Amino acid sequence: MIRHLFLRLFVIAGLTAALTPQMAHADPITIEHEHGTLKLDAPAKRIAVTNWATTETVIALGLDPVAIADPNDYLDWVAKPDLPENFTDIGQRAAPNMEALRAAKPDLIVISKNLEMAYDNFNAIAPTIVLSVYNNNRDALPEAQKLLKTLAKATDRQAEAKAWLDDADVKFAEYGDRVRAAMPPGHALAITQFVSESHIGLYGKSSLPGTVLAKMDLPLAYQGPVNNWGFAKGGVEILGPRAQDTLVYLNPVPDVIREKVWASPVWKILDFVKNDRVYELPVVWAYGGMPSALRFARLLAESMESGPVK
């Protein structure tokens, strides 16, 4: 009974949608993704997201995701853009809760290849696409851009996406100029994240920070080998060859780790520490999508202008 009712409602909704003039799409939307091709009869409106790069990208397109994974950690690690007021918490990114997901009644689910093994289970709930920005040995920024464009296509918001990207291009250039103006000439930027009290991650060319710097036409200090997520990991000594450059570290950093690193003799001797060229960025997600990329650029410019960490 209920099922029939829903079906009827669905048909009516579909008809209304098809007859509304703004819906130019009589044809189904075809989306190429990492697990094949998906045909959508109508633009997706209720999107479920299973990682933060997708979460923030959907929000940037002006849509509120109906189901979000790890929303609490999002606040600590991604911070912005703000999450919508109402959504379903679907648990961990590593294992989104299928029943919670189903209850959210999405019409499109976006997963990354980390969850591809469960593709059929997701697809049984709603049409599912696999889009990964990371862990594929490709440059992060173009991949993040591709994610935005693909999601725009799926939601029929290409115009918004184009406007967003055009605006971002202008801003990247502007932030780049601001950083250059605030930074001594001839310096390269070493972008880092503290991993533990004696280990540090150093972002390389293919990472999000690395590719954003390239976009802003700023020199990246570390050009060496990186892992699948675009960074190299090592003791603080890997900063040695980069000591003449300017160091930028991302938050969050647990206080314990920060204090220990700052107290260590090797850290103190580093040229950028001695000569006050260490800059701190507020929380920004280095494995995010376009919004995080733009946020990184903005925070970098602001941090450079407000001066180094004392």
Added chain:
Amino acid sequence: MSGQKSHEANPAMTRAINSDMNRFFHRGPTILCIVLALCSVTILINDLWPFLQNGAGMNVIFHPDETDFDQILFHFSTLPRITMAFICGAGLALAGAAIQTVLRNPLASPTTLGVGAGVEFALTVFLLLAPAALAPFKEAAALAGGMIALGAVYLIASRRANATLWLILAGMIINLMLQSGTQIFLLFNEQYLQSVFMWGAGDLAQNGWDSTQFVLPRLLVGVAVVLLLSRPLDLLALGDDTASSLGARVTILRLLILGFAVFITASVISAAGLIGFIGLAVPAALRIAGLTRSRDLMIYSLLTGGFALLCIDFLVRQMNGLGGDIVPTGAATALIGAPFIILILRKARIMPGQQSEDHHPDQQIVSKNVLSLVLVFGLVTGLGLSLFVSFNGHDFVLLTGGESFHDILLQRSERTFAAIICGAALAVSGTLIQRVGRNPLASPEITGVSSATALAMIIALVFFGFGQRADLMFVGAVGGIISLIILLLLCRKFTHTPHYLLLNGLALTAILGAIVRIALTRSGTQTSMLISWLAGTTYFTRMDEVLIVAGVTVALLIVVIAARRPLELASFGNDQATSLGLGISGFQFFIMLLAAILAASATLLVGPLSFVGLMAPHLARIAGYRLAGGHLLGAVLIGANVMMVAEWMARNLLYPQQLPTGLIAALIGTTYFLFLAIRKR
């Protein structure tokens, strides 16, 4: 058999080592120690070379030039790292030698007896939960963690006939339990993951002398005390009877020495993380090389362990930076050290033949008939409950209908059946292993086949980027088969096949642990998925896989039930069985093979850990299912029930978060064993 008996009866474990090695009394150890020392000196000179060339060699060690980065780096990073490597290696080897001598068990060590895992668990919990004001008690917490773990191991193993083996098996149980506990904490504190993993994997990177200043004084105290007590230790090595007749206060002495060994271990692990196998391999290798007196063993262990870790760490340092990632020293050491177990097994004949007397030291805790009824009833009602009732964080929800009734039901049954089948397969596997191995603490996990299956899948996933479930299943199956062949080759010549299978499994499991730690430090954003997968999750399981594994399990169960009579005989021990005209070795081997296949299938389905294979047969046996057929069926019922409950809890306890089913099952299983151990007192 009688020859084997005399080894067990002879309390001086050291004499159980091949006596023909005694010709090289002290020569082997000395050579080993000197070679490693020479390597260490070479390494030091190699690291110092750039400074020696411009005459700054002394400066850089004592008063580095504050303006020269290379000098600072050497003085505050390389030099403390070399020092830490030596100190940690020395401390752990000495602790290992002490524990081995006190417990008269050449396979005992801080890592195999759960001390390391206990310290790690305590420190992880402390790091994540303790308020800043408690910081001064961190060390006490670490020490307590290590002591409690060792105590629990001892509690489970004491008063058993074959304490040598029991101790190792109990160590393994406690290890697995504490690791599960640590993982649960980490799963929900993801922001600390990377930091905890780096430390947990035992990386020796230093950026100052803090850690050295922390460990060195503690080590000196520990070493002094242990060496002072090493005279009485030689008496201990003669066995309790001899020692007490000589007037030594055996118990106090033992506890003191164990306490200080744990103290050394806890100090090292607090500062440098878990560094596996130095504490096991070094003293054991020295003993094989001919050292018998405990004082000599300790001093040699101290030096050899220090030099050995220094050399290994040098190799690891050379590998760092390649591909932009770190190989943590501790994990690398475990990787190098694990094969030593196999070597030790070959050299030291530690497996005695007396197991049959260990038939039922545990009291019956539930009656067989009541249990059968409860189990069948539980399975049926439990199945209904787990399919139709869920918990959404506030209320229990009954699934009655609705548009996606069938889909929800299908997905729930997929996972529930996966868990049940997995429980059944592991229960059969465990029953077979416990019967043929004649050891009620043996379990499928420790044949190593599960580990190898998981290992292959993890390597494919993390290092080669396989993402398709079918590919992973295939890789896993290949890994399981290869490990089976290796076990076959290793055990070909041994007369006590089941035990050697188990202990080789221990080595494989250790290798898995090491590789997992390396994988976790470099898995970036995939970490929590890896953890839950390793801990055993039904999340990715599909119905077709469940059906295949169910088919295999049922088929093999029918085979073993058909073979229940020879299985019964095999449970009695070689003498009786051979006199009854059974070619026992071949049969034992066949049964172990079936057990391994079942364990591998369950691993493919759900993951490598669960304890069900250990707990289900054990509970079935002490509940009174003594004959082979009943034992199998009883274990299957228990296994299926436990996994079903674990699966429901995993899905609903923290909704919408989901816990790995294997973790819940492991906690149920270990709690059961601790309960038994305490009840026995």
